[in-house]
Amino acid sequence: MSSVALEAGSAWDARAAAPRRPARGLGHAVFLSAAILVAVALIAPVASLAVSALQGSAGLWPHLVAYVLPQALRDTVLLLLGVGLLVLVVGVGTAWLVAAHDFPGRRLVEWMLVLPLAVPTYIVAYAYLDLLHPVGPVQTGLRHLFGIASPRDLPFPEVRSLPVCALLIGFVLYPYVYLPVRAVFLLQGAEVLEAARTLGAGSARTFWRVALPLARPGIAVGASLALLEALNDIGASEFLGVRTLTVSIYATWVNRSDLPGAAQIALLLLVVVLALLAAEAWGRRQGRYVAGRRTPQRRPLSGSRAGLALLACAAPITVGFVAPAGYLLVEASKRVAFAGVSAGLARETLNTVLLSAGATVLTVGLGLVLASGARLYARRVPSLWLRAAGFGYALPGTILAVALLGPLAGFDRMLAAVTRDLFGVTLGLLAGGTAVALIYAYTVRFLAISIGAAEAGLAKLPASQDEASRVLGQGTLGTFRLIHVPFAWTAVASGALLVFVDCMKELPATLLLRPLNVETLATHLYGEAARGTYEDGAVAALIIVLIGLLPLTLLSRLGPR
Amino acid sequence: MQRHAPAPGSLVAAPVEPLPPAPPRLSGRAAATLSVEDVRCRFGTKTVLRGVSFEAPPAAVTCLLGPSGCGKTTLLRILAGIERPSAGRVMLDGEEVAGPAVFVPAESRRVGLMFQDYALFPHLTVLDNVLFGLRHLPRGEARPVAEAALDRVGLAGLAGRRPSELSGGEQQRAALARAIAPAPRALLLDEPFSNLDRGLRDDLRDSTAALLRDSRITALVVTHDPDEAMQMADHIVLLSAGEVLAAGRAEDLYRRPASLAVARALADVNEVPGRMAGGWIETGLGRFPGLGHHPDGAAAILAIRPEGIRIGPAGSGRPGRIASRVFRGAASSVRVEIEGLDAPIRAVVNRSAAAPGDLVSVEVEPDSAFVFLA
Numbered sequence: 001m002s003s004v005a006l007e008a009g010s011a012w013d014a015r016a017a018a019p020r021r022p023a024r025g026l027g028h029a030v031f032l033s034a035a036i037l038v039a040v041a042l043i044a045p046v047a048s049l050a051v052s053a054l055q056g057s058a059g060l061w062p063h064l065v066a067y068v069l070p071q072a073l074r075d076t077v078l079l080l081l082g083v084g085l086l087v088l089v090v091g092v093g094t095a096w097l098v099a100a101h102d103f104p105g106r107r108l109v110e111w112m113l114v115l116p117l118a119v120p121t122y123i124v125a126y127a128y129l130d131l132l133h134p135v136g137p138v139q140t141g142l143r144h145l146f147g148i149a150s151p152r153d154l155p156f157p158e159v160r161s162l163p164v165c166a167l168l169i170g171f172v173l174y175p176y177v178y179l180p181v182r183a184v185f186l187l188q189g190a191e192v193l194e195a196a197r198t199l200g201a202g203s204a205r206t207f208w209r210v211a212l213p214l215a216r217p218g219i220a221v222g223a224s225l226a227l228l229e230a231l232n233d234i235g236a237s238e239f240l241g242v243r244t245l246t247v248s249i250y251a252t253w254v255n256r257s258d259l260p261g262a263a264q265i266a267l268l269l270l271v272v273v274l275a276l277l278a279a280e281a282w283g284r285r286q287g288r289y290v291a292g293r294r295t296p297q298r299r300p301l302s303g304s305r306a307g308l309a310l311l312a313c314a315a316p317i318t319v320g321f322v323a324p325a326g327y328l329l330v331e332a333s334k335r336v337a338f339a340g341v342s343a344g345l346a347r348e349t350l351n352t353v354l355l356s357a358g359a360t361v362l363t364v365g366l367g368l369v370l371a372s373g374a375r376l377y378a379r380r381v382p383s384l385w386l387r388a389a390g391f392g393y394a395l396p397g398t399i400l401a402v403a404l405l406g407p408l409a410g411f412d413r414m415l416a417a418v419t420r421d422l423f424g425v426t427l428g429l430l431a432g433g434t435a436v437a438l439i440y441a442y443t444v445r446f447l448a449i450s451i452g453a454a455e456a457g458l459a460k461l462p463a464s465q466d467e468a469s470r471v472l473g474q475g476t477l478g479t480f481r482l483i484h485v486p487f488a489w490t491a492v493a494s495g496a497l498l499v500f501v502d503c504m505k506e507l508p509a510t511l512l513l514r515p516l517n518v519e520t521l522a523t524h525l526y527g528e529a530a531r532g533t534y535e536d537g538a539v540a541a542l543i544i545v546l547i548g549l550l551p552l553t554l555l556s557r558l559g560p561r
Numbered sequence: 562m563q564r565h566a567p568a569p570g571s572l573v574a575a576p577v578e579p580l581p582p583a584p585p586r587l588s589g590r591a592a593a594t595l596s597v598e599d600v601r602c603r604f605g606t607k608t609v610l611r612g613v614s615f616e617a618p619p620a621a622v623t624c625l626l627g628p629s630g631c632g633k634t635t636l637l638r639i640l641a642g643i644e645r646p647s648a649g650r651v652m653l654d655g656e657e658v659a660g661p662a663v664f665v666p667a668e669s670r671r672v673g674l675m676f677q678d679y680a681l682f683p684h685l686t687v688l689d690n691v692l693f694g695l696r697h698l699p700r701g702e703a704r705p706v707a708e709a710a711l712d713r714v715g716l717a718g719l720a721g722r723r724p725s726e727l728s729g730g731e732q733q734r735a736a737l738a739r740a741i742a743p744a745p746r747a748l749l750l751d752e753p754f755s756n757l758d759r760g761l762r763d764d765l766r767d768s769t770a771a772l773l774r775d776s777r778i779t780a781l782v783v784t785h786d787p788d789e790a791m792q793m794a795d796h797i798v799l800l801s802a803g804e805v806l807a808a809g810r811a812e813d814l815y816r817r818p819a820s821l822a823v824a825r826a827l828a829d830v831n832e833v834p835g836r837m838a839g840g841w842i843e844t845g846l847g848r849f850p851g852l853g854h855h856p857d858g859a860a861a862i863l864a865i866r867p868e869g870i871r872i873g874p875a876g877s878g879r880p881g882r883i884a885s886r887v888f889r890g891a892a893s894s895v896r897v898e899i900e901g902l903d904a905p906i907r908a909v910v911n912r913s914a915a916a917p918g919d920l921v922s923v924e925v926e927p928d929s930a931f932v933f934l935a
Contacts, residue, residue: 472694
């Protein structure tokens with residue numbers, strides 16, 4: 001019978017014989033509408049940005065090209081190179097030290113290494129400007145040490161400079177690399193590393209030839225997150241005199257009220273962002289997490305090697321967290337002892353937490369639905385549109401805010417017209433004037449984190465699990481609820497914590513999109529800093545850091561041991 | 562079409578012994594006939610299945626045997642409803658579940674699938690894994706069914722464990738319990754014993770085959786191991802490069818292979834070249850009767866199973882010399898050099914007497930020798 005079939009095969013046309021697609025159920029509708037919703041939510045601001053840019057006069061370009069862009073592009077690229085190098089060396093190096101080695105204090109530094117994540121770039125710059133000030137504790141201490149009387153006689157590098165900016169940003173952003181890479185080192189399992197060692201590879205060779213190539217997807221993801229965050233930074237760059245593209249956009253808009261000009265620089269920034277994303281895609285090509293059964297046996301270190309390992313892990317913790325947080329603690333307690341806690345701070349803290357938590361729930365829910373839907377429905381299609389959904393993360397907060405105001409105002413006008421015509425009710429600004437706009441902005445900004453977390457969690461789930469669930473009678477919604485959610489929960493939770501911290505730290509978008517008369521801690525800090533009243537800013541900054549710490553302590557407990 | 566008992570003379574082995582008293586049904590659905598009609602599948606430019614047709618009779622164990630890459634796992638996934646065929650039909654008891662106009666998805670097909678890696682849900686206990694497929698039943702009814710299924714595979718005591726706390730064999734049995742609990746119309750097993758060590762594999766193979774027969778489930782077992790297929794199956798479908806090479810009872814395929822490929826697929830064969838003359842094949846081992854339609858002078862091959870070669874003391878048959886011997890426990894494999902043959906002949910001896918260098922005589926049992934045109 002098969003020979004007959006074979007002869008018939010020559011005339012057979014797959015397309016003509018392809019089965020009709022059956023009607024798909026509720027699950028498909030849910031996943032599809034989530035995908036469409038996100039696509040629209042993402043396209044609207046980008047389209048709005050393009051429209052704004054087009055409204056500018058053509059004569060603006062020569063000015064930008066001649067006076068703004070060369071310097072801004074140069075500073076941006078140099079900053080990215082510096083930050084990139086630092087987060088790779090510090091993030092991968094510390095991850096390898098704590099994942100593959102054991103030394104006294106390893107458990108402590110293993111969780112402390114994530115602490116700098118609680119310190120936003122604008123806060124670390126703000127703290128170090130004081131710490132490294134000619135009359136600040138560091139330079140004063142050095143002068144005492146060397147017996148130098150005048151601040152002018154101490155040869156100290158210029159603090160307001162690009163290298164210092166890259167250094168400070170790198171030391172608070174390296175956990176973006178440390179976290180995924182450590183997870184990969186722990187998850188890829190003992191078998192692979194032990195196999196390398198039985199083949200005669202020492203610690204160094206195992207690292208370069210086995211562990212590092214296996215961790216490549218994690219490294220690419222972490223580094224791109226850190227660099228996108230560095231691109232988004234406005235506070236540190238501005239405080240330290242670095243005129244990046246983002247700072248130029250902000251200045252063009254705020255100082256010259258030139259929205260089209262800002263939008264035009266933003267389009268150039270988008271090119272940089274696209275280059276970064278392309279580099280990330282290249283970095284994680286053919287990337288697959290290899291999940292092993294056991295975590296690797298850590299190689300014990302002793303003596304001076306143990307001391308060096310501990311030192312290497314303690315340095316980034318000190319620079320990125322202990323010093324700035326300690327400074328904030330001292331300054332804040334001085335302030336509280338002097339003037340008490342300002343009445344508004346509690347309310348601002350509550351506002352911050354509510355806004356961030358609302359955005360986190362929405363972001364994480366959407367991220368899980370999208371990652372799961374891509375797996376259930378588009379297994380053979382590259383998840384290109386998931387990458388596209390993550391594009392919002394690349395949009396700097398300032399630009400996102402400016403871009404969102406257009407569509408939101410349009411939506412409000414439309415809604416007002418509809419309610420007036422249908423119900424005779426006059427509405428105020430609904431989307432633009434409430435938390436909706438801000439939560440929208442947060443969600444667009446941070447969806448990439450939650451999608452990435454959900455995808456990473458689901459990547460460890462073999463495809464046979466989905467198929468087993470379906471063979472046992474569950475549709476896509478059931479598989480999502482009963483298999484994907486419970487399995488990816490820990491990965492999603494860690495993503496949620498990152499989203500929460502990022503929402504809370506987000507400054508520019510909050511500043512522009514917050515509802516009238518609503519202050520958050522970040523905007524409070526910004527206001528204080530703008531007025532030059534540094535002491536109260538320290539209290540708000542300390543609260544931001546402390547709230548940022550809460551999820552981080554949980555994070556270290558959730559991660560693989 | 563026969564649904565409950567195989568017709569006399571059909572390819573299905575009728576159980577000779579009376580069945581033991583029927584165990585309590587897990588659910589009241591009779592086993593279905595699974596028919597595959599001209600199923601084709603291609604991914605992009607790669608054609609995996611080139612028109613596969615066969616029938617798995619109800620309440621019997623059918624083995625889908627083939628080397629890795631022959632398309633057997635793809636076929637299984639199509640039968641389960643995970644993959645769509647590019648063309649062809651899959652029928653369950655005459656009801657089309659996949660075809661040009663119909664595709665019943667996996668979750669609605671009521672076909673069980675046991676995965677090669679078992680795919681036990683790591684976050685659920687063994688009992689909850691089994692209950693997963695019984696969600697259509699009220700909780701009160703589902704639990705006894707799940708417990709009965711676990712009892713059948715001997716895991717009643719481990720119901721509260723997580724899959725990671727089970728041994729390999731226990732995981733296999735948990736996966737089997739999960740697959741049979743919903744009383745699927747047909748049960749598909751993908752290389753069910755490939756992850757087990759040998760002793761365990763033999764035990765579980767026997768107990769699984771017994772359980773499948775007792776439960777009167779239509780079972781389709783995918784394997785690359787001919788011994789496994791012959792031990793388990795009532796009916797074997799030989800698959801090669803996306804096509805059905807042959808189908809039938811294990812013994813028929815073994816004793817009367819329709820082609821050299823079939824003879825090779827089921828067990829080791831010696832291949833001795835020769836020429837046809839007057840319906841006989843002339844080889845270095847002598848003349849053997851071939852089939853009538855083989856033309857004179859045609860190049861042909863005499864295929865002989867190793868156990869069809871009788872080794873005796875020198876002098877009685879065709880002379881040979883033992884070239885090498887491998888001890889295999891109950892029997893030994895030897896290679897015998899024979900004058901006039903390019904390659905040594907493989908044979909099986911029970912005596913430990915034969916040692917390399919010994920001169921022996923070689924005889925061929927006509928029943929174990931098959932003639933094919935080269």
